[in-house]
Amino acid sequence: MRLLRGMTRSPMAVAMVAMLALAGCATKKPVPNTPAELGLNNAAPGSSQDFTVNVGDRIFFDTDSSVIRADAQATLAKQAQWLGQYSNYTITIEGHADERGTREYNIALGARRAAATRDFLASRGVPANRINTISYGKERPVAACDDISCWTQNRRAVTVLAGAGS
Amino acid sequence: MKKFLRSIFALLVLAGGMGLFVTMPARALVEIDINKGNIEPLPIAITDFLSGSEIGARISGVVEADLRRSGLFAPIDHAAFIEKISNPDIAPRFEDWKVINAQALVTGRVSREADGRLKAEFRLWDTFAGQQLSGEQFFTNEDNWRRVAHIIADAIYQRLTGEKGYFDTRIVFIDESGPRDKRIKRLAIMDQDGANVRFLSGGEDLVLTPRFSPSRQEITYMSFAGNRPRVYLLQLETGQRESVGNFPGMTFAPRFSPDGQKVIMSLGRDDGNSNIYTMDLRSRNTTRLTATGAIDTSPSYSPDGGRIVFTSDRGGRAQIYVMGADGSGQTRISFGDGSYSTPVWSPRGDLIAFTKQSGGQFSIGVMKPDGSGERVLTTGFHNEGPTWAPNGRVVMFFRQAAGAGGPALYSVDLTGRNEQLIVTPNFASDPAWSPLLE
Numbered sequence: 139m140r141l142l143r144g145m146t147r148s149p150m151a152v153a154m155v156a157m158l159a160l161a162g163c164a165t166k167k168p169v170p171n172t173p174a175e176l177g178l179n180n181a182a183p184g185s186s187q188d189f190t191v192n193v194g195d196r197i198f199f200d201t202d203s204s205v206i207r208a209d210a211q212a213t214l215a216k217q218a219q220w221l222g223q224y225s226n227y228t229i230t231i232e233g234h235a236d237e238r239g240t241r242e243y244n245i246a247l248g249a250r251r252a253a254a255t256r257d258f259l260a261s262r263g264v265p266a267n268r269i270n271t272i273s274y275g276k277e278r279p280v281a282a283c284d285d286i287s288c289w290t291q292n293r294r295a296v297t298v299l300a301g302a303g304s
Numbered sequence: 305m306k307k308f309l310r311s312i313f314a315l316l317v318l319a320g321g322m323g324l325f326v327t328m329p330a331r332a333l334v335e336i337d338i339n340k341g342n343i344e345p346l347p348i349a350i351t352d353f354l355s356g357s358e359i360g361a362r363i364s365g366v367v368e369a370d371l372r373r374s375g376l377f378a379p380i381d382h383a384a385f386i387e388k389i390s391n392p393d394i395a396p397r398f399e400d401w402k403v404i405n406a407q408a409l410v411t412g413r414v415s416r417e418a419d420g421r422l423k424a425e426f427r428l429w430d431t432f433a434g435q436q437l438s439g440e441q442f443f444t445n446e447d448n449w450r451r452v453a454h455i456i457a458d459a460i461y462q463r464l465t466g467e468k469g470y471f472d473t474r475i476v477f478i479d480e481s482g483p484r485d486k487r488i489k490r491l492a493i494m495d496q497d498g499a500n501v502r503f504l505s506g507g508e509d510l511v512l513t514p515r516f517s518p519s520r521q522e523i524t525y526m527s528f529a530g531n532r533p534r535v536y537l538l539q540l541e542t543g544q545r546e547s548v549g550n551f552p553g554m555t556f557a558p559r560f561s562p563d564g565q566k567v568i569m570s571l572g573r574d575d576g577n578s579n580i581y582t583m584d585l586r587s588r589n590t591t592r593l594t595a596t597g598a599i600d601t602s603p604s605y606s607p608d609g610g611r612i613v614f615t616s617d618r619g620g621r622a623q624i625y626v627m628g629a630d631g632s633g634q635t636r637i638s639f640g641d642g643s644y645s646t647p648v649w650s651p652r653g654d655l656i657a658f659t660k661q662s663g664g665q666f667s668i669g670v671m672k673p674d675g676s677g678e679r680v681l682t683t684g685f686h687n688e689g690p691t692w693a694p695n696g697r698v699v700m701f702f703r704q705a706a707g708a709g710g711p712a713l714y715s716v717d718l719t720g721r722n723e724q725l726i727v728t729p730n731f732a733s734d735p736a737w738s739p740l741l742e
């Protein structure tokens with residue numbers, strides 16, 4: 139019953155997030171809808187697409203914070219499990235900030251977010267020597283607009299799979 | 305670039321070599337007191353400099369634009385002029401200038417020497433006292449005509465305000481183009497009025513926060529070249545680049561010490577926090593100045609080199625701190641609402657400019673080095689990153705209006721009343737003002 143409630147709730151949450159994004163953003167990208175568009179059918183297990191789509195390559199932060207939120211912990215736990223399964227990958231964690239800060243401080247803030255993400259993954263068994271970090275501060279927004287709908291998406295740490303060191 | 309610099313040094317300045325025309329002594333000379341809070345701009349007539357071509361009027365036009373943009377002068381419309389200057393070597397008809405309330409008058413001439421160089425002369429007159437205040441002549445290559453104009457504007461500014469000018473200076477900044485989520489950033493340099501833009505990097509690498517050396521033709525900046533964010537030095541004469549120091553992690557937020565011998569910057573720690581270091585450019589020795597488990601960044605020296613102002617969030621939010629040059633006595637000085645960052649010490653030593661975030665707005669403000677006397681100069685959706693004119697009277701910063709798509713450069717004087725856009729070819733950010741070129 140509980141599971142069912144959770145299941146029925148989630149599409150609504152997805153829809154709301156999509157609406158928020160549409161309402162706020164100057165640059166609108168078509169929202170993927172079908173399983174094919176989402177890549178659900180053709181993501182080979184262990185591929186970077188599998189990681190991005192089925193695990194989730196990014197977590198989000200509160201304003202001026204590098205605390206790993208509960209939702210982010212869930213994502214990182216899945217990342218750690220996946221990286222444990224596909225142990226040939228090294229990763230680079232990119233720390234980012236939104237544009238509501240000054241440039242140098244935000245570079246430092248992005249570094250702190252990347253380090254917090256690395257430490258969480260390490261605590262879940264990902265060897266530290268497989269993890270690099272870099273901060274881009276506020277220099278690489280994914281969402282470009284001047285309101286909160288974009289800023290929440292830009293305060294992020296993205297786990298980028300590097301060379302599948304075969 | 306090399307040729308350009310040589311010609312700067314070839315510029316000869318012969319000051320005070322022109323005869324004085326004193327017709328009436330004893331009246332208080334015209335002057336501007338810039339320390340007054342509310343400055344009424346001084347009405348000044350700047351006549352077209354005589355020459356056989358348009359070069360004369362071009363030079364006097366740049367002089368006029370500099371003085372107008374300072375906010376301290378109100379150049380009078382040329383259509384109101386009564387006397388047409390035909391010989392700048394003789395005294396003008398002061399009555400003709402007094403009647404249009406020109407408190408000061410500038411006349412001049414530009415001619416060509418036998419060797420092809422330009423000779424530019426000007427005289428500054430106090431019309432109500434009926435006397436010449438200054439007269440100078442300059443020889444230069446024609447390429448440098450704008451510099452001569454800025455030097456003349458500085459001479460007029462200094463004679464009438466008692467303070468050094470800031471027109472013969474440059475700005476190094478970041479040129480921004482392309483969409484916001486794929487922004488291309490290039491190092492660029494231009495004159496302080498936006499003329500003569502030249503690019504110093506090609507946009508392959510993300511570059512940020514360029515700053516001038518106080519003593520050499522050199523800048524320090526941050527680059528993400530090779531996905532290794534590091535502080536670099538760039539020699540403007542040779543184009544030679546090198547990364548600063550051999551630090552294990554990311555370095556950022558660089559500035560020179562006032563003697564040009566050190567670079568001060570932040571180094572990212574393995575725990576994700578940042579500390580402040582200096583590197584001596586000769587010995588290459590590095591010294592750590594802060595050791596907190598917090599973000600310590602954006603260091604800036606006092607002009608005497610004795611103290612450093614910086615940003616830290618050791619108290620929970622970004623605030624401004626001051627410490628000795630050896631890292632001693634770290635003391636918080638900002639206590640207003642919101643957070644404070646990007647502190648920059650004025651070249652005069654009397655003020656610190658900063659960015660303040662409060663109530664969803666970004667302001668540029670100034671405070672004394674002990675944190676007292678905080679004043680906001682401009683506020684809005686996003687204003688960031690002040691840099692001081694070398695005389696400490698004007699700050700430049702970048703502003704992005706909501707929905708504007710990209711930032712632009714502005715200057716504002718210490719009253720906050722005289723705000724000026726600096727027109728650049730593309731979006732622009734991270735300005736840093738050079739010292740006077742001399």
